Amino acid sequence: MIADVTGGAAADAAPAIELRGISKAFGPVQANKDINIRVRKGTIHGIIGENGAGKSTLMSILYGFYRSDSGEVLIDGKPTQITDSLAAIRAGIGMVFQHFKLVENFTVLENVILGAEGGALLQPSKARARKLLTQLADDYELSVDPDAVVEDLNVGHQQRVEILKALYRQANILILDEPTGVLTPAEADHLFRILRGLKEQGKTIILITHKLREIMEVTDEVSVMRRGEMVATVNTADTNPSELAELMVGRKVLLDVQKTPAQPGEVVVSVRNLQVIDRHGVERLRGIDLDVRAGEILGIAGVAGNGQSQLLEVLAGMMPGTGTMTMNGKDMDLSLRRDNARTRREDSIAHVHEDRHRCGLILDFMAWENVAFGYHDRPEYQKNALLMDNAAILEDAKGKIERFDVRPPNPMLTAESFSGGNQQKIVLAREIERNPDLLLVGQPTRGVDIGAIEFIHKRLIELRDQGKAILLVSVELDEILSLSDRIVVMFDGKIMGERDPEQTNAQELGLLMAGVVGDSVTGDAA
Amino acid sequence: MPKWADVLLVPLFSLVIAFAISALVILAIGEDPIRAMELMVTGSLGSTYGWGYTLYYTTNFLLTGLAVSIAFQAKLFNIGGEGQALIGGLGVALVCLFVPWPNWWTAMIGAILASAVFGALWAAIPAYLQARRGSHIVITTIMFNFIAASVLNYMLSHVLRPPASMDPATARFASELRLPRLADVLEPFGIAFSRSGPANVMLFVALAFCVLAYVMMSRTKLGFEIRAFGQSEPAAHYAGISAFRIIMIAMLISGALSGVMAVNSVMGGPQRLVMNAVEGAGFIGIAVALMGRSHPIGIIAPALLFGFLFQGGSELAIETTIPREMIVIIQALVIMFTGALDNLVRQPLEAMFALGRRKS
Numbered sequence: 043m044i045a046d047v048t049g050g051a052a053a054d055a056a057p058a059i060e061l062r063g064i065s066k067a068f069g070p071v072q073a074n075k076d077i078n079i080r081v082r083k084g085t086i087h088g089i090i091g092e093n094g095a096g097k098s099t100l101m102s103i104l105y106g107f108y109r110s111d112s113g114e115v116l117i118d119g120k121p122t123q124i125t126d127s128l129a130a131i132r133a134g135i136g137m138v139f140q141h142f143k144l145v146e147n148f149t150v151l152e153n154v155i156l157g158a159e160g161g162a163l164l165q166p167s168k169a170r171a172r173k174l175l176t177q178l179a180d181d182y183e184l185s186v187d188p189d190a191v192v193e194d195l196n197v198g199h200q201q202r203v204e205i206l207k208a209l210y211r212q213a214n215i216l217i218l219d220e221p222t223g224v225l226t227p228a229e230a231d232h233l234f235r236i237l238r239g240l241k242e243q244g245k246t247i248i249l250i251t252h253k254l255r256e257i258m259e260v261t262d263e264v265s266v267m268r269r270g271e272m273v274a275t276v277n278t279a280d281t282n283p284s285e286l287a288e289l290m291v292g293r294k295v296l297l298d299v300q301k302t303p304a305q306p307g308e309v310v311v312s313v314r315n316l317q318v319i320d321r322h323g324v325e326r327l328r329g330i331d332l333d334v335r336a337g338e339i340l341g342i343a344g345v346a347g348n349g350q351s352q353l354l355e356v357l358a359g360m361m362p363g364t365g366t367m368t369m370n371g372k373d374m375d376l377s378l379r380r381d382n383a384r385t386r387r388e389d390s391i392a393h394v395h396e397d398r399h400r401c402g403l404i405l406d407f408m409a410w411e412n413v414a415f416g417y418h419d420r421p422e423y424q425k426n427a428l429l430m431d432n433a434a435i436l437e438d439a440k441g442k443i444e445r446f447d448v449r450p451p452n453p454m455l456t457a458e459s460f461s462g463g464n465q466q467k468i469v470l471a472r473e474i475e476r477n478p479d480l481l482l483v484g485q486p487t488r489g490v491d492i493g494a495i496e497f498i499h500k501r502l503i504e505l506r507d508q509g510k511a512i513l514l515v516s517v518e519l520d521e522i523l524s525l526s527d528r529i530v531v532m533f534d535g536k537i538m539g540e541r542d543p544e545q546t547n548a549q550e551l552g553l554l555m556a557g558v559v560g561d562s563v564t565g566d567a568a
Numbered sequence: 569m570p571k572w573a574d575v576l577l578v579p580l581f582s583l584v585i586a587f588a589i590s591a592l593v594i595l596a597i598g599e600d601p602i603r604a605m606e607l608m609v610t611g612s613l614g615s616t617y618g619w620g621y622t623l624y625y626t627t628n629f630l631l632t633g634l635a636v637s638i639a640f641q642a643k644l645f646n647i648g649g650e651g652q653a654l655i656g657g658l659g660v661a662l663v664c665l666f667v668p669w670p671n672w673w674t675a676m677i678g679a680i681l682a683s684a685v686f687g688a689l690w691a692a693i694p695a696y697l698q699a700r701r702g703s704h705i706v707i708t709t710i711m712f713n714f715i716a717a718s719v720l721n722y723m724l725s726h727v728l729r730p731p732a733s734m735d736p737a738t739a740r741f742a743s744e745l746r747l748p749r750l751a752d753v754l755e756p757f758g759i760a761f762s763r764s765g766p767a768n769v770m771l772f773v774a775l776a777f778c779v780l781a782y783v784m785m786s787r788t789k790l791g792f793e794i795r796a797f798g799q800s801e802p803a804a805h806y807a808g809i810s811a812f813r814i815i816m817i818a819m820l821i822s823g824a825l826s827g828v829m830a831v832n833s834v835m836g837g838p839q840r841l842v843m844n845a846v847e848g849a850g851f852i853g854i855a856v857a858l859m860g861r862s863h864p865i866g867i868i869a870p871a872l873l874f875g876f877l878f879q880g881g882s883e884l885a886i887e888t889t890i891p892r893e894m895i896v897i898i899q900a901l902v903i904m905f906t907g908a909l910d911n912l913v914r915q916p917l918e919a920m921f922a923l924g925r926r927k928s
Contacts, residue, residue, distance in 0.1 A: 069922065360805060384808025393806070401806040404799045411792070416807035418792050429787045 056119025058083040058215050058246035059104070064113035066099055073099040075270040077113070081215075081263075086237060086247045088257040088278070091267030092290055092491030094461040097250050100267070101217055105137045106130040117215075136208025140220040142200050146193040150186050150203050151175070154210050171210060178209055182239040183232065197347070198229035205236065216240065217248045222256060223488075226345045227519065227552035234260045252492070254283040255520075266290055291493045301503045304527035307336035310511035311357070311391075311480050316365035316376070318352050318535075326352040327363065328535040334480065334511040339502065341526025341543070342515045343551050349535040350515040351396060354484050357513070358393040359386035370479060387416060392473035394466075396484025396515065402469045403457040410439035410453035413472050446471035447497060463494030474501060480511045487521060499525060519548050533557040569921045574914075575866070579859055581913045582905040583873075590898040599890050611883025612876045618883070620750060620765010625849075626875030627767065627832045630774040632853025633871050634781055635825035637862040641785060642818035643798040648694060648709025649826040650850025651716030652687040656827025658723060659686030660834045661841035664741040665728070675745045679831045680773070687827020688820040690716060695819030699812045705819075713850070724843060737842040747836045770832035777825065781864035794818050826850060852878075852899070858907035870906075877902065 057080040064077040074096045081087045091097045102108045104115065106124040114121050117133045124130050130137070144153050151171055160167045172188050179185035186195070186202050195203070201221060208216055218237075222230040237247055237260060249261060257264050258278060265275040266289040274289050288294055311334050318327040327349045334340045344350050355361040359374075359381050367374040369389050375381040383393070395401040403412050414423055414435045422438070425431035439453045446467040448460070457465055466486065473481065486502065487495045502525060506512055516522050522529055523543050531538040531554035538554040591601035612622045632649045639646035646652075659682035669675035694708035724736040733739075747768040751761040785791035797804040797814040804811065833845050852874050860867030881895025905912070 070925070358806075359808065382808045382810070383806055387808065395806055397802075400800065400802045402803070404796055404803050406799050407796070414792075415796065415803070418807075419789055424789075429783075430789055430792065432787065 055083055056116070057081055058118060059248075060116040060119070061100070061104070062114050062116065064100065064103060064110045064115070066096075066103060066108060066110045072270050074103070074110070077267075077272050079265055079272055079275065081246055081248060083118075083246050084241060084244045085262040086241055086249060086260055088261035088264035089248060089250045089267065090252060090254070090257055090264060090286060090290060092252070092463075092493065094269075094491070095267040095290070096270040097267055098219065099270075101137070101219060101248070101250060104130065104217065105135060131211050131213070134212060134214040136205075136211060136213025136216045138201065138204040138208060138216065138218045138221060140223060142204055144192045144200060144203060147191060149189050149191055150195070150206075151188040153192055153203055154188075154207050156207075158211055174210060175206060178206060181243070182236050184209075184236055197224040197345075198226070198232070201225070201233070202236075213245075215246045215248070217250070219250045220252070221249070222251065222253065223517070224346050226555050227548060228556055230256070254286055257286065258283060268292055287492055291491070293493075299499050299503065299524040301525075302507070304338045304506065305509075306338040306527070307509060309333045310336050310370060311513075312366075312368045313357070314366045316353070316356065316363055316367070318349075318356055318361065318363040320352070320361075326535050327356070330365075330535075330537060332530060332537070334513050336479070336511050337506060337509045338527040339506050339512040339514055339525055341522040341529045342513070342532055343519060343522045343529055343555060344515075344517070344532035345555050346517050348532045348555075350532055351484065352535075353532070354393065354396065354482050354513070354515055357386075358391065358395075358482050359383040383416070384419075387476075387478075390479040391482065392476050392478035392480070393482045394469055394473050394484060394486060396488070398465055398469050403465060405458040406456055408454050408456055409443065409448070409460070409468055410436045412457050412468055413439035413442055413453070415472070417472070417476065442471035442475055443468070445475070446501075461491065462489040463491045463498075466490050466498065467494060470498060470501060474505055477508075478510065480513065481505060482513050482515075484515045485517065486514070487516075487518065519551060522551075523548070531555055569914075569918045573917060573921065575861075577917060578910065578913050579870075579906050581917070582910070583902065585913070586898070586901040586905040589901055593897060594890065594894065597890070597894075599888060604884055604888065604890060607884055607887050608876070608880030611887070612879035615762065616751075616760070617762040617765055618879060620762050620767045621879040621882070622872075622875045623750065623767035623771055624765060624832070624836065624875075625878040626871050627771045627774045627836070628829050628847075628849040629852050629856050629871040629874045630771075630778060630868065631825050631829035631832070632849045633856030633860060633867040634774075634777060634853075634864060635822045635829075636853045636857035637860065637864060637867055638781060638785075638794070638825065639818050639822035640857055640862045641798045642794045642814055643801075644695075644698070644815060644818055644822070645706050646691065646709055646819065646822045646826075647706055647854065648691060648712050648716075648823070648850070649829075649853045650846055650848065651709070651713035652690045652823040652826035653829045653833075653846040653850050654713075654716040654720045655690040656683035656687035657830035657834050657841050657845045658720060659683040659827060660830050661728065661738045661741075664745055664835065665738060669742075669745060672745055672747055676747060676769070676773075676831065676835065679835055680828050683827040683830050684824035685827070687830075688824040691819045691823025691826070692816070695816050695823075698819075699815040720841075721843065724841065728841070735842075738840045740840045741835070743839075745835065746839060749836075766837050768832070768836040770836050773828075774832070775868070777828070778864045778868060781825075785864060790817065826853070855899075855903040855907055858903070873902070874899070 059081040061077055061079045064074050066074040077100060089097050099108065103110045106126040106129050115124055116122065122133050124133060145156065151168055155167045155171045175188050184202050184206060186199050192200060192203060221233060225233060241247060251257060261278045263275060264278050266273050266286060268290060313330060313332050316327050316330040320326050330353060342350050352361060356363040356376065359378060360383050362378040363376045365376060367376055369391060372389065399405060404415060423430055423435050436453060443451050443453055448464050448467045457468065486498050502512060514525060526543050528540060529543050530540045531551055533555060534557060538559060541551065594601040594604050612618045632653065635649050636646055660679045663678045663682040664675060667678060669678060690712065694705050694712055697703040697708050698705040728738045729736060730739045747770060749763065750767045751763045753769060754761045785795060793809045794814055796807065797809055801811060829849055830845060834841050856867050856870045856874055859870035877899055884890050884895060885892040
């Protein structure tokens with residue numbers, strides 16, 4: 043089995059990458075513990091693991107960002123010292139980061155040659171790069187206009203530029219870190235075709251992801267990491283998603299959300315003709331109409347950047363807009379001359395911001411302070427007219443941390459020191475326990491490990507069952523499909539249509555997300 | 569790295585390096601660095617006379633350091649302490665000259681209020697420009713220092729100068745407005761203290777402000793919001809905290825504290841407002857805040873250190889051929905190593921602690 047995948051010569055050759063006994067500690071935290079892995083040449087090798095399992099650390103060691111405390115790296119069987127990213131590039135390793143490292147106002151060509159100009163004059167290397175780009179476009183469906191400015195490209199194309207950059211540097215081993223987070227299903231499929239093409243040409247690809255579906259679809263082998271250790275490496279053909287999930291978490295996980303049919307009540311929030319023009323004069327929302335009822339989850343599907351973020355921020359009082367919004371029958375001031383995020387909280391709207399690092403939490407504050415954040419002016423947190431009651435906040439935080447199973451359950455730690463999932467639980471504990479009539483949730487499980495995802499989904503369903511309205515925005519279609527009672531799809535600031543999650547599927551939603559309205563589209567927002 | 573090492577070892581090592589380089593510079597101009605150090609220590613800490621000056625400067629630096637710290641907690645870099653203190657001094661002079669105060673302590677309270685209002689108003693303009701127009705506060709406050717100096721120059725040479733005087737300064741305040749010096753304060757306790765040092769009751773006022781600021785930052789809604797805003801502006805926006813309000817309030821408090829510094833240097837010092845009443849304390853305040861990690865209690869030790877440097881430096885200039893400018897170099901080295909080059913010391917220390925832990 044192993045010998046036949048790549049055929050003849052390659053099979054006998056040494057693995058493209060072999061890591062032996064790699065360990066790395068950050069202070070008391072052992073991020074990687076005696077990692078051994080062999081990535082065979084010409085294969086797509088998946089690495090999965092929860093957040094904080096040590097995947098990124100391992101890849102950073104491989105790319106020369108960190109030095110391992112012990113262990114060795116072998117490239118094509120030769121022990122190689124990767125002291126920095128230049129050494130990694132020399133060893134033929136290319137990396138496509140989750141957050142692209144592109145100069146936005148440079149052209150594609152300029153970005154590709156940046157740092158590999160090969161001389162004081164730009165013209166010769168530009169010409170060389172242009173030739174290579176055309177060739178790669180033909181070989182691998184990697185077509186990008188070389189003269190386009192990067193900021194004008196959509197994310198799918200920007201990602202291709204990253205891949206082209208690596209190939210221009212003659213990478214034989216390509217590492218992709220969570221590459222599909224920002225892509226539509228169609229773009230993701232295209233990426234996988236590119237990856238398969240590269241594999242056929244003998245390139246070795248390491249795919250880091252938390253999406254089990256992608257692992258099953260595109261990889262040949264998969265390695266599972268858990269708490270800094272490599273717990274298993276298996277042939278993808280011999281495994282299945284639930285086995286992988288179990289390996290990742292170390293226990294059985296329910297991948298499907300258990301819920302009863304919704305019992306929708308009164309309309310809680312109603313939005314009509316909502317329009318937003320951002321600071322740069324770009325129209326972000328173009329006439330949104332929607333209602334969310336008590337006791338239902340309205341899911342908003344869409345590729346990131348199609349107005350969902352603005353929708354949440356306008357409803358939460360963080361960004362001004364025009365149109366009307368009524369909450370529990372009361373008119374909200376969308377211009378934000380009178381209203382702000384604080385008054386929205388007083389009107390029983392809670393908001394789990396999609397970017398918990400930037401907005402949802404203050405990373406340098408301790409967990410207990412974060413539990414009060416945004417509600418710090420509430421009477422129960424005050425000792426008298428002057429002083430806050432820090433002891434009361436701490437007590438309250440302890441309870442919330444316990445009920446939301448935040449680990450470690452220590453309110454004195456800074457928010458920064460928790461894992462992604464536990465940070466999100468702190469935010470959710472703060473917002474959900476306020477018992478809001480409307481909960482706005484953006485990307486509730488982004489960067490959250492599987493165990494915590496299960497927990498977070500359960501809490502959202504519970505809140506729904508208490509008769510609260512939930513507006514859920516997520517770029518994870520699976521999440522939208524499994525949690526929502528109704529789904530609307532947003533594209534380019536508009537609602538493309540509404541679907542019943544029981545009667546739709548990822549393909550249909552994917553088309554709507556790409557702005558394609560087929561003939562089967564009927565019905566409208568209720 | 570444990571917290572105690574961060575708070576104690578990092579500044580300590582930085583200081584040692586700064587002094588070592590200073591010693592080299594002193595050697596280079598042909599003086600004896602050990603004798604220089606001895607002179608500085610005895611001159612500033614060796615007698616109650618020296619302490620009287622050291623603590624006087626310390627009081628200045630406590631207030632300006634606190635001013636910079638509060639603004640910096642909101643991530644506002646108030647470089648304008650110098651100008652705010654100058655204008656604060658104008659407030660002190662006006663209330664001392666034109667209000668018939670019955671005694672020193674009512675005058676002191678009046679002067680504190682007036683200087684706080686004057687300093688706050690002077691800070692309010694750059695604050696407003698930052699909050700509403702996005703004009704960078706570093707640029708505007710530094711420009712306002714020059715404007716303040718010009719305003720004071722005009723006021724002293726044209727408006728407040730007694731007709732008979734050639735000196736650009738106000739008339740001397742009434743003698744009963746003289747603030748009690750440390751000698752007066754300590755006498756009832758039977759402690760003998762030199763009468764010539766200008767350190768006065770404002771030292772206790774400054775320390776009280778440190779405690780008050782600490783309580784405000786850690787225990788009040790306002791402090792919570794200032795810290796939240798300083799840590800993350802987007803997060804503060806998410807929480808419904810008004811950026812305008814925080815920028816204005818933090819800068820008003822900062823300006824007020826800078827202004828109050830003038831009560832010490834005008835009422836406690838020469839008893840009249842002179843051109844250089846602030847003596848660079850506004851800028852030293854930045855170094856004090858940097859070294860004290862902008863913590864209202866943490867700035868006390870650096871304020872004392874700079875008080876020592878200031879007084880010790882004057883002694884050096886009197887006793888040796890080492891020029892006064894040398895002290896500015898030493899201060900600059902201390903600022904550079906404790907503030908700007910913090911990581912120079914921190915990173916090796918962190919590595920050392922990491923190594924130590926692995927071995928144990």
